[in-house]
Amino acid sequence: METQDSNLKYIKAKNRVEKLKQFYTHLVVYIVINTVITAVKIMHNTNNGETFNEAFFDFSTIATWLVWGVALAIHAFSVYGIPLILGDDWEERKIERYMKDELNKD
Numbered sequence: 001m002e003t004q005d006s007n008l009k010y011i012k013a014k015n016r017v018e019k020l021k022q023f024y025t026h027l028v029v030y031i032v033i034n035t036v037i038t039a040v041k042i043m044h045n046t047n048n049g050e051t052f053n054e055a056f057f058d059f060s061t062i063a064t065w066l067v068w069g070v071a072l073a074i075h076a077f078s079v080y081g082i083p084l085i086l087g088d089d090w091e092e093r094k095i096e097r098y099m100k101d102e103l104n105k106d
Contacts, residue, residue: 023079
């Protein structure tokens with residue numbers, strides 16, 4: 001029984017680390033890609049006669065960061081927020097509840 005609990009804790013910890021790794025990868029891609037997109041848009045807009053400030057604060061430049069930022073925030077919430085709200089043992093409690101429900105059906 002103790003080995004089974006240890007294995008279960010290991011699997012949960014491994015899943016948590018995998019979720020964190022995916023989030024960090026998403027964050028790095030978000031920063032790199034949006035920086036490149038912003039730089040290209042600024043260069044294009046300044047070549048078309050806009051000042052740097054006009055090009056930088058253009059809605060389409062900011063919108064790219066905002067739209068993808070919302071998706072990143074949702075991803076961050078799924079990794080960090082749900083355990084804060086529901087508790088770390090939420091999954092365990094739900095599994096136990098469903099197992100009890102299944103046992104009571106018989």
